[in-house]
Amino acid sequence: MGLSKDVKKELLERHLVPKNCTKIDAPKLNPEIKAALSDMLIKKDKAIENKQTQVAAEKPPSAETETGSCPNFKPEASVPGSSASGSSEEVRADSHDDIALTAAAAAAAAAALSASPTPAPLDPPSQADVDCREVIRTALLKRSVPPSSLNIMIASLSKNSIKQYDVAIRRWVSFCRKNNIDIYEASTPMVIYFLTELFQLGLQYGSLNSHRSALSLILGSRVGSDDRITRLFKGFYRLRPPAPKYDITWDPAVVLEFLANWYPNNNLNLEYLTKKVVTLLMLVTAHRVQTIGKINLDNITINNNHQLISIKIHDLIKTSRPGSAQPYLNIPFYKDRPEICPAKTLVTYIDRTKPLRNNEKVLFISFKKPHKSVSTNTISRWIKDTLSVSGVDTSIFSAHSVRHAATSAAYRKGINIDTIRNTAGWNGNSRVFARFYHRDIQCNQSNQFALSILNTEAD
Incomplete structure (x- = not known):
């Protein structure tokens, strides 16, 4: 015309x-x-x-x-x-x-x-050409971040965070390619379409939150602050509320009674000794496997006439934040039952592994040659093996369940909630002194948590 x-x-x-x-x-x-x-x-x-x-x-x-x-x-x-x-x-x-x-x-x-969108279906997040770090770099550059600051900003993300966001970013790239959308300039409605499709695929609230955090790195803070997305996540929460990983837990006394059979410590082979000490440390500290894996020989101190072993954790862990105190672990000598004494078992382990270390400063090393430092996955496997032979159902409970079992047992035995929080590394008002003055403090209740776990008498 x-x-x-x-x-x-x-x-x-x-x-x-x-x-x-x-x-x-x-x-x-x-x-x-x-x-x-x-x-x-x-x-x-x-x-x-x-x-x-x-x-x-x-x-x-x-x-x-x-x-x-x-x-x-x-x-x-x-x-x-x-x-x-x-x-x-x-x-x-x-x-x-x-x-x-x-x-x-x-x-x-x-x-x-x-109207309801009809975007192309998501492909599995397996594109080999998607580099999570490079996508984040490009997004920051498009938002006028100076190139000299990129490495510093990328360093703010831990390896575990990058690994977690990698899946989310691959899914986002796949969605954008299928629907001819600019990865870095997508509109808020398209973000809502993407998150809704993930919800319809069955993703849980925590996973959806992880995807939102990953998208914030690419698209900016509007992903987290937009009232439509906030409303969407309230709907996610109501329709599929996050549930605790465990509805029940196991009794630490079962594992302790089993470990008591692995005695005397000097007669144990290195594998059994390693699994025994790492399980005992997890029980009496209630910390994450990551924290136990960060223990360094140079930061272990035996004090109070062999009444207590103190361990400082200087490396950054999951809960490390500017201004927060690093973990400070107290391991007591439990003379009432030396067969399950965590401090005594730890001393034996250090002495046994000393000639095998070759200047390796990390506490836990492989019990097989060449005796190098091990990953948190290996330590988790050791703990899970020990739980399994002790009678704990490891088809339900993982190594991290030690944290649940220990804190629950301490609470049942009347340990103050602030003591539990401090021991397990959770925030609490009783840590304010240590946070602001950066001094190593030991209160009178520092051993109560560990001793309550080691006391295997009926509640």
């Missing part, structure tokens, strides 16, 4: 745009509507806008411009095979069609904001 290309070119050459008509522009797309449109629709609207601008430039002059503003206009000139009035009608028809198309684009945007 409308004028042919050759006719338009001829008209532009023969009739200049009047000076009083230079401000006739095509309507601009509303920014709110534009945010909800796909790249394809935006490009289509831009093409329509360019066409309407060109039509405005080609508009035949009116009678007023014939006599005044447009001296170059020649009344006798007309499009071959048609009258001037006919050409004007075609131009107006063409313009009306374009306006109708723009209205259709606006209607499509409104529908995108209100």
Whole structure:
């Protein structure tokens, strides 16, 4: 419809745009509507806008411009095979069609904001060409972060966080590619579509929160602060509330009575001695496996005439924050039952492994050659093996369940909740002194938690 290309070119050459008509522009797309449109629709609207601008430039002059503003206009000139009035009608028809198309684009945007989306299904997060760190780097650069600051900002993320976000970012890249969306400039409605699809796939509240955190690294804080996304997560919480990992726990006395059979310590082979000491340390400290894996020989101190072993943890752990105190572990000598004494077992382990270390300072090393330091996964496997042979159902309980069992047992035996919090590394008011003055403190209750666990008498 409308004028042919050759006719338009001829008209532009023969009739200049009047000076009083230079401000006739095509309507601009509303920014709110534009945010909800796909790249394809935006490009289509831009093409329509360019066409309407060109039509405005080609508009035949009116009678007023014939006599005044447009001296170059020649009344006798007309499009071959048609009258001037006919050409004007075609131009107006063409313009009306374009306006109708723009209205259709606006209607499509409104529908995108209100109707349920039908994005392409997510692929499994397995694209080999997606590098989580590089995606985050590119996102930061697009948000005007100086290149010299990139490595520092990336360093704020731990290895475990990067590993966790990697799955989320791969899923996001897959979703964006399937739906022709810019990874770094996606609209909030598209983020909602993405999160909703993950929810429909069965992801739990914690996993969805992890995906939101990953998207915040790419798209900025709006992912966490937008009221629509906040409302969406409230819905996630109500429809699929997070449940505790364990509804029940096991009795530490069962494991302690089993470990009492692994005695004397000097007669144990290195494998049994290793598994015994690491399980005892987990029970009497109630810390995470990560914390136990960070113990360094240089930070172990035997004091109070062999009444207590103190262990400082200087390396950063999961709960490390600016201004917070690092873990300080107290391991008592339990003389009432030396066969399950954690401090005595620890001293034996240190002496046994001393000639095998080759300057290895990390406490726990492999009981097989070449006796190198081990990962937290290995330590978890040792603990789980010990729980299994002790009679704990390891098809239900993992190594981390030691933390649940120990704190629950201490609470049942009447240990003050603040003492439990301090021992296990949870925040509590009783830690304010240590946080602000950075001094190593030992209160009178420092051993109560560990001693309550080692006392295997019935509650």
